[in-house]
Amino acid sequence: MDISKFTSKKFLAKAGGLLAILVFLATFPIYSSNSDVDIGLIILMYIILTVSWVMFSGPTGYMSLATAAFFGIGAYTCAFLYQKSGPLLPLPAAIIAGGLVTFIFALVVGLVTLRLKGMYFAIFTFGLIMLLNQFMVYYELNILGARGQRVFPITNQTAFYIVLVILVLTLLAAYLIRRSRLGLAMQSIGENEAAAAHMGVNTNVVKIFAFAISAFFMGLTGAAMAPRWEYVDPSVAFNMLYSFMPVLMAVFGGMRELYGPVIGAAIFAYSERALRLRFPYHYMLAFGITLILIIIFLPGGLTGLVPTLKDKLSGLIARLRKGGQSERHANT
Amino acid sequence: MTTEAIVPLLVSGVLNGGIYALAAMGLSIQYGVARVLNLSHGEFIMVATWVGFTFFTRFDINPLISIVITAPLFLIMGFAIHRTIFTTLRKRAPTPGAFEGNSLLASFGLLFAVQNIALLIWGGVPRAMTWLTGGVDILGTRISLSKLVALVVAVSLGVAFYIFVNRSRLGKAIRAAAQDPATAGLMGINTNRVLPLCFGLGILLAGAAGLLLSMCYPISTFIGVRYTIIALIVVALGGLGSIPGSFIGGFILGIVGSLVSRLESGLILVSFYGILMLLLIVRPRGLLGKR
Numbered sequence: 151m152d153i154s155k156f157t158s159k160k161f162l163a164k165a166g167g168l169l170a171i172l173v174f175l176a177t178f179p180i181y182s183s184n185s186d187v188d189i190g191l192i193i194l195m196y197i198i199l200t201v202s203w204v205m206f207s208g209p210t211g212y213m214s215l216a217t218a219a220f221f222g223i224g225a226y227t228c229a230f231l232y233q234k235s236g237p238l239l240p241l242p243a244a245i246i247a248g249g250l251v252t253f254i255f256a257l258v259v260g261l262v263t264l265r266l267k268g269m270y271f272a273i274f275t276f277g278l279i280m281l282l283n284q285f286m287v288y289y290e291l292n293i294l295g296a297r298g299q300r301v302f303p304i305t306n307q308t309a310f311y312i313v314l315v316i317l318v319l320t321l322l323a324a325y326l327i328r329r330s331r332l333g334l335a336m337q338s339i340g341e342n343e344a345a346a347a348h349m350g351v352n353t354n355v356v357k358i359f360a361f362a363i364s365a366f367f368m369g370l371t372g373a374a375m376a377p378r379w380e381y382v383d384p385s386v387a388f389n390m391l392y393s394f395m396p397v398l399m400a401v402f403g404g405m406r407e408l409y410g411p412v413i414g415a416a417i418f419a420y421s422e423r424a425l426r427l428r429f430p431y432h433y434m435l436a437f438g439i440t441l442i443l444i445i446i447f448l449p450g451g452l453t454g455l456v457p458t459l460k461d462k463l464s465g466l467i468a469r470l471r472k473g474g475q476s477e478r479h480a481n482t
Numbered sequence: 483m484t485t486e487a488i489v490p491l492l493v494s495g496v497l498n499g500g501i502y503a504l505a506a507m508g509l510s511i512q513y514g515v516a517r518v519l520n521l522s523h524g525e526f527i528m529v530a531t532w533v534g535f536t537f538f539t540r541f542d543i544n545p546l547i548s549i550v551i552t553a554p555l556f557l558i559m560g561f562a563i564h565r566t567i568f569t570t571l572r573k574r575a576p577t578p579g580a581f582e583g584n585s586l587l588a589s590f591g592l593l594f595a596v597q598n599i600a601l602l603i604w605g606g607v608p609r610a611m612t613w614l615t616g617g618v619d620i621l622g623t624r625i626s627l628s629k630l631v632a633l634v635v636a637v638s639l640g641v642a643f644y645i646f647v648n649r650s651r652l653g654k655a656i657r658a659a660a661q662d663p664a665t666a667g668l669m670g671i672n673t674n675r676v677l678p679l680c681f682g683l684g685i686l687l688a689g690a691a692g693l694l695l696s697m698c699y700p701i702s703t704f705i706g707v708r709y710t711i712i713a714l715i716v717v718a719l720g721g722l723g724s725i726p727g728s729f730i731g732g733f734i735l736g737i738v739g740s741l742v743s744r745l746e747s748g749l750i751l752v753s754f755y756g757i758l759m760l761l762l763i764v765r766p767r768g769l770l771g772k773r
Contacts, residue, residue, distance in 0.1 A: 211579065211583070213583050213586060262759065262762075262763060263762075265766070266762060266766060269513070269519050269582060269586070269722065270718060270722070270762065270766070272519065272586060273519070273714045273715075273718055274758070274759075274762065276521075276711070276714070277711055277714065277715065277755050277758065278755075280707075280711055280751050280755070281751065281752055281755040284748060284749065284750075284751045284752050285749075285752050287748055288746065288748040288749055288752070291748065292746075292748075390707070394590055397587060397590075398587070401587060431598045431601045431602050432598070432602075434594045434597070434598045435594065435595055435598035435599060435602070437591075437594050438590075438591040438592060438593065438594030438595030438596075438597075438598065439591065439595050440591070441587065441588070441590065441591030441594070442567055442588045442591040442592065442595070445571065445584050445587050445588045445591070446567065446570055446571060446574075446588070449574065449584070
C-alpha cells in the first residue's frame, strides 16, 4: 500500500538521520578542541536534564523543581564513592550507584509529596533544593570537617562519552515511556486526575514511579559530571539553575514532541556557555527577560510553531498553485 | 535549656517573625487572589533593602519615612508588572492551572531580571547602615531598638492590611476575586484592575518588609531567594491564600528559627522545611487554610 511505503520511507529517513547525528556525536571529541568538547558536554548534560524533566512533568503537569536536588544527590553519591584519595568503586559502578541512590530518594520524596496538588508540589520541590544544600553544608562543616569533596578526575573526552551513553539511554527511555501504558496513564493524569483514577489508573503508583525514573537519569548525569569537575560542594551540586534551566529549555523548545526539549536545551546551553562568563549580569538579566517573553509569546515553544507554519505554508502553496480558484474555497 | 535561656530566644524570634509575617502576607495576597506564585517576591524585598540604604546614606531619610515615600511606588510597580506580564498570561491561558504554571515560570524570569538589575546598580558587596542603635530591656533581655521598632511597624501594617481586606469595599472586591474571579467579574468587579492591584499590594508589603529589614540586618543583593523560600514556607504553613494564617505562620517560623539558631545556625532553613513537611503530611491545607 501507498501509506505503508510512505511511512517506512519516513521511518528510514528518521533512523538514518538519528544514526548520522549519533556518529557525529561519537566522533566529535576526536577532531574537536578540548574547549569545544567541554561545551558539547554541557549541552548534552542539559539535554538529558531537560528530557528527563519533561518525561515526568510534561504529561502529568506536575511542576517539579527538584531537578537540582536529584542532580546534586547523584553528584554527591559519585563524589563519595569515587574519591580522589582512593575510589571505592570503579567509575561505571559509582555512576550507576549515583542513579540508583537518586531513584530511591525520589521514591521517598514522591511518596510524601505527590499527594500534594498543584502549587504545593512546586513549593515543596523548590524547597527541597535549599534543604539539601543547607544540610550538606552543615554535614560537611560539622561532621566531615571540610567544605567540598575532591573527586578522582576524568578527562573531558571520557566524560563526554559517558554522558553521551546516558543521553542515548534517556532518549530511549523517554521514547518508550511515551508509547507505553505508563505514558498514557501519565497523560490521563495530566488531563484529569480524578477521571484517570476512576478509569482504573493507579495514579499514585504511576506518579511516584515516573517521578523516580526521571530522577534516575538526573542522578546519573550528576554522577557523571562530578569526576569531570574534580570538586563538588553544595553550591555546585545543588545549584538552583539546574532546576530552572531544564524547565525553560523545555518551554522554549516545546513539549509536544520529543525533539522539542532537545532543540531548546541545545540552543540555551550553547548560548549560556558562550555568553555567561563574559557578561554575567547582563546575560542573566537577558535570560530572565527572554524567559518571560517566551512564556507570553511562544506558549507552544519552537516546535509548537511547526504545525502553524506548516498550515500557513501549505495554504500559501495551494493558493499559488490554484491561482484564482482558491478564492472560491477560501474557507477550507 | 532553662527559662532564662529560652526567653531571649523567644523575644528575638518574635522580632524576626514580624518581618517574615509581612513578607508572607504579600506573597499570600499575590497567590491567594492574583493566583501568581511569585518566586521573585524576595527580590523585591532585596530591592527595598537597597532603597532603604540609599535613601538613608544619600539623602538622610530614615527607613520609616522611606516606607511612606516608596509605598505608592512599589504599588504602582507591582500593578504595572501584573498588567504587562500576568494579565496577558491570564487572558491567554486555557485553564486556571495552566495560568498558575506559566505565571510561576514568568515570575522566575522576573527573579533573574530584578536580581541582575540590582547587581548592576548596587553591586554584589554587602553593606550595612546604622540607625537606631540603642537598646531596650524587655523581659530581662536587651534587644536593639531598631528591631523593636521594626516589629511594631510590621504588626501595625499587618493589622491595617487585614482590616483593609476585611472591612473596606475594595477589600470585599478583593475577597470576591479570590473566591472566584469569573463570577466576581460578572458581579461588576473589574478583575483587570483588582488582580493587578493585589499583585501591587503584595509588592508593597514586600517593600515594607525590605525597608524594615534594612534597619536590622546587613544588606546584600543575594538575600532574595532566602526570603522567597521563607515566605513560601510561611504561606504554605498558614494555608495558601489565608492572610491571618500567613501572619501567625510568620511568627511561628521566626520563633522556630531563633530556637534552632541557638543550636546550629546552618540548619535554620532545614528546620523550616522540616516543619513544612510535617505539616503537609498531617494537615495538607495549612493551619488556617480552607477546602
